[in-house]
Amino acid sequence: xxxxxxxxxxxxxxxxxxxxxxxxxxxxxxxxxxxxxxxxxxxxxxxxxxxxxxxxxxxxxxxxxxxxxxxxxxxxxxxxxxxxxxxxxxxxxxxxxxxxxxxxxxxxxxxxxxxxxxxxxxxxxxxxxxxxxxxxxxxxxxxxxxxxxxxxxxxxxxxxxxxxxxxxxxxxxxxxxxxxxxxxxxxxxxxxxxxxxxxxxxxxxxxxxxxxxxxxxxxxxxxxxxxxxxxxxxxxxxxxxxxxxxxxxxxxxxxxxxxxxxxxxxxxxxxxxxxxxxxx
Amino acid sequence: xxxxxxxxxxxxxxxxxxxxxxxxxxxxxxxxxxxxxxxxxxxxxxxxxxxxxxxxxxxxxxxxxxxxxxxxxxxxxxxxxxxxxxxxxxxxxxxxxxxxxxxxxxxxxxxxxxxxxxxxxxxxxxxxxxxxxxxxxxxxxxxxxxxxxxxxxxxxxxxxxxxxxxxxxxxxxxxxxxxxxxxxxxxxxxxxxxxxxxxxxxxxxxxxxxxxxxxxxxxxxxxxxxxxxxxxxxxxxxxxxxxxxxxxxxxxxxxxxxxxxxxxxxxxxxxxxxxxxxxx
DNA sequence: CGTGACATTGACCAACTTCAAGGTGCGTGG
DNA sequence: CCACGCACCTTGAAGTTGGTCAATGTCACG
Numbered sequence: 319x320x321x322x323x324x325x326x327x328x329x330x331x332x333x334x335x336x337x338x339x340x341x342x343x344x345x346x347x348x349x350x351x352x353x354x355x356x357x358x359x360x361x362x363x364x365x366x367x368x369x370x371x372x373x374x375x376x377x378x379x380x381x382x383x384x385x386x387x388x389x390x391x392x393x394x395x396x397x398x399x400x401x402x403x404x405x406x407x408x409x410x411x412x413x414x415x416x417x418x419x420x421x422x423x424x425x426x427x428x429x430x431x432x433x434x435x436x437x438x439x440x441x442x443x444x445x446x447x448x449x450x451x452x453x454x455x456x457x458x459x460x461x462x463x464x465x466x467x468x469x470x471x472x473x474x475x476x477x478x479x480x481x482x483x484x485x486x487x488x489x490x491x492x493x494x495x496x497x498x499x500x501x502x503x504x505x506x507x508x509x510x511x512x513x514x515x516x517x518x519x520x521x522x523x524x525x526x527x528x529x530x531x532x533x534x535x536x537x538x539x540x541x542x543x544x545x546x547x548x549x550x551x552x553x554x555x556x557x558x559x560x561x562x563x564x565x566x567x568x569x570x571x572x573x574x575x576x577x578x579x580x581x582x583x584x585x586x587x588x589x590x591x592x593x594x595x596x597x598x
Numbered sequence: 599x600x601x602x603x604x605x606x607x608x609x610x611x612x613x614x615x616x617x618x619x620x621x622x623x624x625x626x627x628x629x630x631x632x633x634x635x636x637x638x639x640x641x642x643x644x645x646x647x648x649x650x651x652x653x654x655x656x657x658x659x660x661x662x663x664x665x666x667x668x669x670x671x672x673x674x675x676x677x678x679x680x681x682x683x684x685x686x687x688x689x690x691x692x693x694x695x696x697x698x699x700x701x702x703x704x705x706x707x708x709x710x711x712x713x714x715x716x717x718x719x720x721x722x723x724x725x726x727x728x729x730x731x732x733x734x735x736x737x738x739x740x741x742x743x744x745x746x747x748x749x750x751x752x753x754x755x756x757x758x759x760x761x762x763x764x765x766x767x768x769x770x771x772x773x774x775x776x777x778x779x780x781x782x783x784x785x786x787x788x789x790x791x792x793x794x795x796x797x798x799x800x801x802x803x804x805x806x807x808x809x810x811x812x813x814x815x816x817x818x819x820x821x822x823x824x825x826x827x828x829x830x831x832x833x834x835x836x837x838x839x840x841x842x843x844x845x846x847x848x849x850x851x852x853x854x855x856x857x858x859x860x861x862x863x864x865x866x867x868x869x870x871x872x873x874x875x876x877x878x
Numbered sequence: 879c880g881t882g883a884c885a886t887t888g889a890c891c892a893a894c895t896t897c898a899a900g901g902t903g904c905g906t907g908g
Numbered sequence: 909c910c911a912c913g914c915a916c917c918t919t920g921a922a923g924t925t926g927g928t929c930a931a932t933g934t935c936a937c938g
Binding site for chain 4: 498538539542560
């Protein structure tokens, strides 16, 4: 299969059964806005729908569009409210005192941006867009009133933060105990589930982030990411061509995540036992 | 200095200028409740003080005492509300599908426990006490009413969750980019700051967790933790005797965290540059 | 068709884990 | 009070994973 074929097929699948993009022969490939057709109505409607304190025009005014490499906000910026990602994708990263940056999360439509600012009213992270994207802004005063007037919003906010905490924990576990292969496998499965949740194909999608982003996020060298991708491809677990990725064998991916976690060598097992013993 | 001397001195310092524990010659040492004299009034009073919806007796009823190895709640337990740790210490951990456990956080007086349950109304983590501890329970209905009636509580809750998110990010960065030495140094400094914030000595304290806990938390082998401790001790950066730890040289600890992050070898620098380049 | 950004591949090496053995402190029961 | 067992901790030697370096490949765009 040529790159071109894979590409077009992927794009077709990515946008599902919609005929709008079918038969497109000339399609911008990587490094271009690609995912801005996603639409995040679910969460947004849940939050806003039940609130009478925000009228339509206010909602419309709060929408803004950004492009690749734009920052939504940066470390140190004053916190003014939170954002809902409507389309596109973004990454958030923190900066160590010497300027080294570390990606903490990737965002897709429906995700909340900026909840890191509640603590000190200053953002501790920078959010940068990976492609053309749009967000909906909810300013702090709105948050406060919505919290009181809309149980849906209140629960949504708490749930969203709580969910992030849970996935952070999983991420920490992955970072600290998983092998490179497992990290990548986990990353791909997470992405896949994310796309499925958004009613997009979970088996064929494109990565809106670079290899370097992935490496940084997973705490490994970019070369290792490349090698793991190559290895997975050779084993027919995935097919990857630059940003275009298809998962061919979910079973294997799942077992990679699972296997190394439990039944690797006997040695590891005994070590796990030791750790478990101590956990009491 | 003998172990006994170090021990008694540490205990004296730990409990500050209070004469109650001065001159105690026979003191239970490790593996015994030790920190349950801490008192977390600040946060608690802030939250509760401004609320008229909770009376004194309700507050008193909501207090509970636990012992070492007790679980506050376990993965899968129904979420009924959050807890404020009043005294003692605890750890939270998640469990992978094969039963391996990973510690996500250690808790000290004033910390909130259980905010992981907002998402699905089920706890995704287990909280287990490291020593005799007491908590104050705030049930969900109270949370909801407090959120609406008490701006202090609302902000406190959001700030606490937001703060946790920020420290999770820092932790992820540490886990993925730091060397073993840096991880341990960071861990010790974090502990130290935590104790200082609680008006306890930040330079002499005891670890309420085992080496295995530390290793698990930092994602490294227990032997490595031991070796790093030994190395720090040899370099006169810390003095450690089992659970009793004194930081002798904050400068060095700080520079360890800082140095390796920025100016290690030229090689690493160039890699960082590469990563930075990609972060745009 | 050249340039620059991004990605891949192979060879080498170091940090950290694993394995194995021994040490320390505490509680318990003779 | 001593001896034993247990949990926890330390230390040394061997073995791997994954990082580093360097060179080459691929794609998009002007």
